[in-house]
Amino acid sequence: MTEPGAGSDTAAIQTTAVLDTETNEWVLNGEKIFITGGQRSMEESDGLVVVWATVDRTAGRAGMKPFVVEAGTAGAHIDKVENKLGIRASDTATLILDNCRIPYENILGSPEVRRVDSGDTAGFRRAMATFDMTRPIIAAMALGVGRASLDFVREVLEKEGIPIRYGLPRHKLTAIERDVMEMEAAYKAALMLMLRATWMMSQFQPNSLEASMAKAKAGIVVARITQKAVEMMGPLGYSRKYLLEKWMRDGKINDIFEGTGQINMLIVARRILDYTREDLK
Ligand SMILES: Cc1cc2nc3c(=O)[nH]c(=O)nc-3n(C[C@H](O)[C@H](O)[C@H](O)COP(=O)(O)OP(=O)(O)OC[C@H]3O[C@@H](n4cnc5c(N)ncnc54)[C@H](O)[C@@H]3O)c2cc1C
Numbered sequence: 001m002t003e004p005g006a007g008s009d010t011a012a013i014q015t016t017a018v019l020d021t022e023t024n025e026w027v028l029n030g031e032k033i034f035i036t037g038g039q040r041s042m043e044e045s046d047g048l049v050v051v052w053a054t055v056d057r058t059a060g061r062a063g064m065k066p067f068v069v070e071a072g073t074a075g076a077h078i079d080k081v082e083n084k085l086g087i088r089a090s091d092t093a094t095l096i097l098d099n100c101r102i103p104y105e106n107i108l109g110s111p112e113v114r115r116v117d118s119g120d121t122a123g124f125r126r127a128m129a130t131f132d133m134t135r136p137i138i139a140a141m142a143l144g145v146g147r148a149s150l151d152f153v154r155e156v157l158e159k160e161g162i163p164i165r166y167g168l169p170r171h172k173l174t175a176i177e178r179d180v181m182e183m184e185a186a187y188k189a190a191l192m193l194m195l196r197a198t199w200m201m202s203q204f205q206p207n208s209l210e211a212s213m214a215k216a217k218a219g220i221v222v223a224r225i226t227q228k229a230v231e232m233m234g235p236l237g238y239s240r241k242y243l244l245e246k247w248m249r250d251g252k253i254n255d256i257f258e259g260t261g262q263i264n265m266l267i268v269a270r271r272i273l274d275y276t277r278e279d280l281k
Pocket of ligand 1: 001002006007008009033034035036037084087092253256257258259260261262263266281
């Protein structure tokens with residue numbers, strides 16, 4: 001979805017898809033940036049990417065449609081691969097679409113543009129529905145990293161003979177015990193939100209609110225847990241000998257992609273307060 005001029009503001013995408021009625025092909029033009037696994041999909045395998053483009057710029061959100069672009073398609077090429085802070089095992093690429101022709105069937109869903117005067121449209125709603133599926137998964141990914149960091153901390157503390165004494169009043173706990181318990185509580189709160197959003201998804205229940213809650217919370221929690229874990233472990237945490245420093249770098253992405261923390265909190269606020277996009281931007 002993301003383009004140089006469209007990230008958080010997904011409705012601003014400029015990539016176009018024009019139907020060539022003579023050949024019955026879609027002709028795509030535009031630039032997509034920060035595509036997770038873009039190089040793996042387009043250059044290193046017989047994969048594909050799903051590209052959102054507009055079939056009618058004058059229709060705004062209503063014109064947004066998803067298209068499948070397969071590896072090896074003429075006019076589609078990877079231009080750049082990002083050098084990143086974290087998730088370095090996953091490539092993040094720029095895809096240029098230059099008169100890229102794809103078969104008519106490669107549109108996902110209907111090409112019909114249904115204009116409405118206000119509010120969301122079918123095209124945009126489908127784009128957002130994609131996020132309802134992916135955000136709980138991103139939350140789960142964040143929590144995996146958080147869990148690993150917590151396990152590492154507990155293992156080291158155990159080895160050093162530092163027990164975590166559950167059930168004591170807060171003022172009788174050591175600072176380390178309080179830190180570990182706070183990390184665990186944050187982890188569990190995010191875990192419950194993620195499980196709820198994922199369960200609702202599996203039951204085909206509307207889960208936009210829950211998906212954004214889970215994603216926003218997990219993004220914050222993983223950053224806090226991994227940073228605290230590095231801090232508590234000192235040089236062990238900072239050293240490349242262990243994975244903790246990597247988890248801290250990897251964890252941060254969960255607060256950025258699939259809607260940043262701020263954007264997901266905006267969605268939560270809108271839904272809880274019953275505000276429209278125009279009311280709360
Ligand atoms: C490693 C990586 C992989 C990615 N993979 C993909 C991918 O596969 N597909 C894809 O489509 N995109 C992908 N992205 C892009 C990612 O989803 C966007 O970068 C992200 O949504 C933020 O959009 P932006 O870059 O336009 O930032 P901006 O929108 O410019 O955000 C910059 C800052 O402003 C804040 N902000 C923006 N608007 C508001 C607002 N209204 N209120 C409060 N704060 C606001 C944001 O929260 C953020 O802190 C990836 C990004 C990265 C870094």
